[in-house]
Amino acid sequence: MGRLVLRRLGATVPVLLLVTAGVFLLLHLTPGDPIDVMMAESVDATVKENLRRELGLDRPLYLQYAAWMGRLLQGDLGRSIRNGEPVIENVSRRLRPSLELAVYAMTISLVVAFPVGIVSAIRRNTAIDRAGATFALVGICVPNFLLALLLIFMFGVTLRWLPISGYTDPLEEPWNGLRSLALPAITLGLALAAVVTRTLRSSLLEALAEDYVRTARAKGLSEWRVIWSHVLKNALIPVVTVLGLQLGTLIGGAVITEYVFALPGVGRLVVDAVFARDYPLVQGVVLLIAIGFILSNLVVDVLYGWIDPRIRSR
Amino acid sequence: MAGSIPGSDLAEGAAGLARPAAAPARAQRWKGLRRAARARLAPLGAAVVMLAVLIALAAPLVAPYDPLAQNLGNTLASPGRQHLLGTDNVGRDVLSRVIWGTRVSLLAGLVSVALAMLAGSLLGLVAGHCGGRVDGLVMRVMDAVLSFPPLVLALALGAVLGAGLTGVLLALGVVYTPTFARLMRGQVLSIAARDYVDAARALGASGWRVAARHVVPNAINPIIVQASLSVAFAILAEASLSFLGLGIQPPQASWGSMINAGRGYLQQAPWIVFGPGAALFATVVGLNFVGDAVRDALDPRTRD
Numbered sequence: 323m324g325r326l327v328l329r330r331l332g333a334t335v336p337v338l339l340l341v342t343a344g345v346f347l348l349l350h351l352t353p354g355d356p357i358d359v360m361m362a363e364s365v366d367a368t369v370k371e372n373l374r375r376e377l378g379l380d381r382p383l384y385l386q387y388a389a390w391m392g393r394l395l396q397g398d399l400g401r402s403i404r405n406g407e408p409v410i411e412n413v414s415r416r417l418r419p420s421l422e423l424a425v426y427a428m429t430i431s432l433v434v435a436f437p438v439g440i441v442s443a444i445r446r447n448t449a450i451d452r453a454g455a456t457f458a459l460v461g462i463c464v465p466n467f468l469l470a471l472l473l474i475f476m477f478g479v480t481l482r483w484l485p486i487s488g489y490t491d492p493l494e495e496p497w498n499g500l501r502s503l504a505l506p507a508i509t510l511g512l513a514l515a516a517v518v519t520r521t522l523r524s525s526l527l528e529a530l531a532e533d534y535v536r537t538a539r540a541k542g543l544s545e546w547r548v549i550w551s552h553v554l555k556n557a558l559i560p561v562v563t564v565l566g567l568q569l570g571t572l573i574g575g576a577v578i579t580e581y582v583f584a585l586p587g588v589g590r591l592v593v594d595a596v597f598a599r600d601y602p603l604v605q606g607v608v609l610l611i612a613i614g615f616i617l618s619n620l621v622v623d624v625l626y627g628w629i630d631p632r633i634r635s636r
Numbered sequence: 637m638a639g640s641i642p643g644s645d646l647a648e649g650a651a652g653l654a655r656p657a658a659a660p661a662r663a664q665r666w667k668g669l670r671r672a673a674r675a676r677l678a679p680l681g682a683a684v685v686m687l688a689v690l691i692a693l694a695a696p697l698v699a700p701y702d703p704l705a706q707n708l709g710n711t712l713a714s715p716g717r718q719h720l721l722g723t724d725n726v727g728r729d730v731l732s733r734v735i736w737g738t739r740v741s742l743l744a745g746l747v748s749v750a751l752a753m754l755a756g757s758l759l760g761l762v763a764g765h766c767g768g769r770v771d772g773l774v775m776r777v778m779d780a781v782l783s784f785p786p787l788v789l790a791l792a793l794g795a796v797l798g799a800g801l802t803g804v805l806l807a808l809g810v811v812y813t814p815t816f817a818r819l820m821r822g823q824v825l826s827i828a829a830r831d832y833v834d835a836a837r838a839l840g841a842s843g844w845r846v847a848a849r850h851v852v853p854n855a856i857n858p859i860i861v862q863a864s865l866s867v868a869f870a871i872l873a874e875a876s877l878s879f880l881g882l883g884i885q886p887p888q889a890s891w892g893s894m895i896n897a898g899r900g901y902l903q904q905a906p907w908i909v910f911g912p913g914a915a916l917f918a919t920v921v922g923l924n925f926v927g928d929a930v931r932d933a934l935d936p937r938t939r940d
Contacts, residue, residue, distance in 0.1 A: 336776050337776060337779045337780050337783055338783075340776055340777055340779075340780035341780045341783050341784070343780075344780055344781075348792055348793075348796055349796070351793070351796040351797060352796045352797075352798075459921065459924075462924075463868075463917060463920045463921045463924060464917055465872050465875055465876055465879075465916065465920075467875075467876060467879045467892075467895060467896075468895060468909075468913045468916065468917070471895065471899060471902060471909050471913070472913075474902060475902050475906055475909075479902055479903045569785070570784075570785040570786055570787075571785075571786070571787075573785035573787070573788060574785050574786055574787025574788060574876075575787075577787055577788060577791070577880075578787070578876055578879070578880070581880060582899075592788060592791060592792075593791070593880055596791055596792065596794075596795040596882075597795075597881060599795070601796075604792055604795060608784070608788060608789075608792045611784070611785060611788050612783050612784045612785075612788075615783060615784065615785055616783050
């Protein structure tokens with residue numbers, strides 16, 4: 323197990339280096355002068371010149387990269403042009419709403435996907451199964467900004483049950499906090515639930531066709547007992563894989579969801595930074611998101627090895 | 637797992653006896669049903685996609701109004717005989733804008749996937765064919781691209797490449813490239829080990845001739861499958877980016893930007909959002925059905 327973790331970590335290092343290089347070069351992909359793009363024409367030339375020097379844009383590229391990496395290794399991701407605060411502080415302030423949204427959405431998706439997936443598999447080819455399959459298809463094909471607006475239309479505008487934008491800290495006001503995150507979490511959770519439902523259903527069907535299931539039934543175990551103690555565990559492995567593969571989509575979904583519901587999360591920060599042309603902030607946040615993404619993939623890999631011992635030796 | 641059942645040895649013992657009869661029959665019936673369901677869905681999907689293509693091509697002919705013509709005397713009009721899908725906040729005909737938006741969406745889906753397919757296949761071919769350091773470098777770069785959540789990467793790239801359709805097309809092309817590169821590389825490696833490649837080499841064909849004449853034609857099927865499945869995702873991605881404000885700029889119509897613009901009028905005029913929303917949903921579902929059918933036809937693993 324320890325070796326698996328080490329091997330995966332080792333494989334990550336060159337990729338991380340390339341990722342930093344990519345993020346660094348991002349700024350240099352701008353057509354024209356990045357400073358002119360970032361600041362209005364009316365801004366004083368000396369201010370521009372100062373910023374240019376601060377960002378090191380007047381030096382050769384490899385020196386800029388070396389300096390940038392040096393600061394990076396000390397935990398300095400640069401400063402936002404807009405508010406002048408370090409990128410790290412901008413991000414850490416936004417981290418909690420995003421994590422809360424992710425956990426909430428994940429919970430919703432599992433709470434929806436497990437019953438629907440299990441019932442679909444047991445009552446295969448019935449109306450229930452077809453309803454489940456339709457739900458999964460819709461969940462996969464509806465972009466989440468559209469789903470978000472549908473939910474806002476139904477629960478926010480028409481029924482007026484839930485707030486449609488803004489964020490209340492659940493640690494300060496638990497009930498209102500949960501309510502403020504409800505629609506975003508449902509938006510993000512349903513898309514994930516659709517994918518999980520599909521995977522769970524087909525992996526359950528595969529497991530149900532195994533011989534040990536017949537044996538368990540022959541012993542006289544109830545169907546629920548068979549599913550619960552024999553089939554489910556074996557059917558979980560593909561679900562974990564798919565959850566891992568969906569991480570990227572989930573993060574992208576969070577960006578859009580936070581944007582639509584005006585949640586002060588990291589995703590919203592990216593969008594705001596992009597449109598403010600606050601390139602140092604864009605660089606910093608995108609790099610942090612990529613590192614977070616790489617690390618979560620690492621966790622999924624390790625989790626996978628933990629669930630399925632056969633993976634470890636490979 | 638097995639330990640939790642008393643008498644689990646029985647399972648092992650009984651397995652050999654029953655396996656040939658029951659399991660395949662059940663699996664067969666299941667596959668048959670799935671195929672039947674798909675056979676019904678594929679033509680439906682194809683019809684939707686064809687319709688979308690026709691609408692995109694004939695946009696100037698089928699759109700009842702100028703998609704940019706404002707009519708401030710008739711804003712937020714509900715759907716009716718005059719305006720089938722109503723009008724938006726500056727009195728533009730929603731249906732006409734949806735029709736013109738079809739062009740943008742299909743173009744974005746096709747062009748970005750074509751870019752990714754070309755670049756990815758070429759990189760995968762070079763990596764698989766050259767091997768060694770070139771392979772290592774190319775594939776690590778692909779891994780690095782895959783280390784970004786797709787939408788975040790597209791957003792960042794779109795931002796630096798500048799708002800506009802070209803920036804988004806390039807950004808999405810980059811995002812989808814690694815998938816094709818990995819596929820192509822895997823294909824090249826497995827095909828290069830086959831006898832007919834050895835035979836061609838023995839006949840004196842040069843390395844790149846072998847690649848062009850023998851490897852690529854045999855590797856192309858999975859690439860086509862992947863491309864057909866990717867178009868739907870690319871269309872969704874373009875819509876997401878233009879929803880966020882990248883991509884084609886107002887007043888030009890794109891489904892994503894129309895939906896974003898209609899956000900503020902959800903209460904008074906939900907049709908501004910739901911018109912393009914329905915078009916987007918139908919197109920993506922149709923493309924998914926077509927993609928599944930292409931996969932069933934070309935991928936031997938999903939065939940019986």
